[in-house]
Amino acid sequence: MGKADTSDSNLKTCPYVAKCGACHIGEKSYAEELAQKKELVVAHIGKYCGKINDVAGMYYPYHYRNKVHAVFGRIKDEVVAGTYAEGTHTIIPVSDCLIEDTQASAIIRTVTELIQSFKLWVYNEDTGRGLMRHILVRKGSSTKQIMVVLVTAALEFPHKNNFVAELRRRHPEITTIVQNINDNQTTMVLGDREKTLFGQGYIEDVLLGLRFRISPSSFYQVNTAQTQVLYKKAIQAAGLTGKERVIDAYCGIGTIGMCMSSKAGHVTGIELNAQAVKDAKANAKRNGINNIRFIAADATEYMTHMSQNGERADVIIMDPPRSGSTEAFVKSAVSLKPSRIVYVSCNPETLGRDLAWFAREGYRAQEAWPVDMFGFTGHVESIVLLSKLHTKQNIEVELEMSEMDLTAAESKATYEEIKDYVLKHIGLKVSSLYIAQVKEKCGIIERVNYNQPKSENSRQPKCPPEKEVVIREALKHFRMI
Numbered sequence: 506m507g508k509a510d511t512s513d514s515n516l517k518t519c520p521y522v523a524k525c526g527a528c529h530i531g532e533k534s535y536a537e538e539l540a541q542k543k544e545l546v547v548a549h550i551g552k553y554c555g556k557i558n559d560v561a562g563m564y565y566p567y568h569y570r571n572k573v574h575a576v577f578g579r580i581k582d583e584v585v586a587g588t589y590a591e592g593t594h595t596i597i598p599v600s601d602c603l604i605e606d607t608q609a610s611a612i613i614r615t616v617t618e619l620i621q622s623f624k625l626w627v628y629n630e631d632t633g634r635g636l637m638r639h640i641l642v643r644k645g646s647s648t649k650q651i652m653v654v655l656v657t658a659a660l661e662f663p664h665k666n667n668f669v670a671e672l673r674r675r676h677p678e679i680t681t682i683v684q685n686i687n688d689n690q691t692t693m694v695l696g697d698r699e700k701t702l703f704g705q706g707y708i709e710d711v712l713l714g715l716r717f718r719i720s721p722s723s724f725y726q727v728n729t730a731q732t733q734v735l736y737k738k739a740i741q742a743a744g745l746t747g748k749e750r751v752i753d754a755y756c757g758i759g760t761i762g763m764c765m766s767s768k769a770g771h772v773t774g775i776e777l778n779a780q781a782v783k784d785a786k787a788n789a790k791r792n793g794i795n796n797i798r799f800i801a802a803d804a805t806e807y808m809t810h811m812s813q814n815g816e817r818a819d820v821i822i823m824d825p826p827r828s829g830s831t832e833a834f835v836k837s838a839v840s841l842k843p844s845r846i847v848y849v850s851c852n853p854e855t856l857g858r859d860l861a862w863f864a865r866e867g868y869r870a871q872e873a874w875p876v877d878m879f880g881f882t883g884h885v886e887s888i889v890l891l892s893k894l895h896t897k898q899n900i901e902v903e904l905e906m907s908e909m910d911l912t913a914a915e916s917k918a919t920y921e922e923i924k925d926y927v928l929k930h931i932g933l934k935v936s937s938l939y940i941a942q943v944k945e946k947c948g949i950i951e952r953v954n955y956n957q958p959k960s961e962n963s964r965q966p967k968c969p970p971e972k973e974v975v976i977r978e979a980l981k982h983f984r985m986i
């Protein structure tokens with residue numbers, strides 16, 4: 506995981522920051538921001554999740570956005586591109602944004618100039634009249650392919666060929682230009698119709714050695730470097746051995762599922778956006794992946810259908826949008842009896858709500874790994890590993906985790922050494938669970954949620970008083986209390 510470069514974080518400031526509101530660059534150092542993001546995650550999910558790791562920060566937290574959007578407007582006689590001031594149709598012109606890709610920003614400046622020189626009519630949100638609405642630039646960080654999407658209010662685009670030729674002349678790095686037609690009076694950027702004006706109509710990018718096609722409307726993570734950090738962690742959390750039936754719910758263009766397919770038996774991707782599913786199928790083909798299929802469906806509906814058919818899954822990956830998942834999804838997911846669920850979330854608030862639903866169904870969050878994908882904004886991504894814990898498993902997990910998570914005080918004697926001592930000196934056998942319970946009573950460790958009983962009347966065994974006495978003896982012997 507990259508070590509965050511926080512050395513010059515305080516030096517960069519942006520003239521638009523107060524009005525634009527998209528980020529809070531210059532307000533605090535990147536290191537402070539990462540600490541606050543961890544607090545945010547803890548505040549929302551701490552109750553349900555025992556161990557929350559530090560936020561994995563970016564190596565260089567600037568110009569990371571591979572997708573840049575701007576809205577066109579007019580200030581007096583000048584065409585401008587920028588962002589709406591919150592809750593208004595007043596445009597704040599923005600150029601040289603510190604978190605956006607620099608090539609994308611330069612292209613947006615050129616398109617703005619071309620709209621002016623070609624005398625194209627800028628769309629007015631209030632009257633619903635005019636042509637040029639938005640621009641979206643997407644870049645494949647690894648391939649350097651660049652897609653420009655010009656969103657217009659009508660199909661007819663005066664001087665289209667000359668406009669495209671001039672844009673390509675000034676930016677030969679552009680690999681495709683698409684016109685998207687959005688004649689709805691909505692806040693949605695993209696409409697349903699598209700026309701490729703130059704190139705293939707999509708770009709490609711490489712993630713963890715696989716090549717992905719990305720269409721204008723398909724979701725693709727905006728920070729490529731951190732996406733690889735995120736996916737590696739998700740793959741690790743999935744604990745695959747090569748045989749598992751994996752579900753990749755809310756799969757987008759299939760990136761997570763494909764990145765783990767070589768370690769799984771079979772993967773099923775579920776995604777609502779039909780264009781993204783098309784990309785996903787093409788992506789499987791271009792990467793020669795045969796053990797994956799994609800279903801274009803609402804994730805809740807499809808999971809309910811699987812549950813009603815009595816189907817099973819070994820691992821479920823879920824990566825819903827900011828609004829989170831649904832209670833029906835959670836219930837169906839649990840009924841497929843997965844041994845692990847890896848929840849990837851971009852919103853700690855809905856994540857907390859959904860973890861509560863999972864807890865009610867007996868699935869507990871063991872560990873969370875927040876990853877910073879959106880430096881200098883209030884957003885943070887997290888991966889959470891959930892599993893169903895029976896009483897017996899509680900003890901096994903405890904053994905494993907307790908041995909791994911030795912604190913300074915604990916490091917004086919391992920569980921095995923304590924057991925040996927008790928057996929040799931007092932002739933009694935004690936379990937790791939009992940040792941952990943006594944350690945907790947003595948304030949040496951704080952047992953985290955995953956190895957605590959789920960409720961007061963849980964069948965998790967409690968250390969009997971006579972064994973507690975001997976364990977305390979051992980802890981004294983090892984100078985741990």
Ligand code: SAH
Binds near residue numbers: 755802826
């Ligand atoms: N896992 C992917 C995409 C995550 S973004 C990646 O890492 O790139 C969330 C995805 O959920 C988007 O592609 C969105 O189109 C999709 N989505 C939103 N609502 C959905 C629903 N109800 N059912 C299935 N997919 C949905």
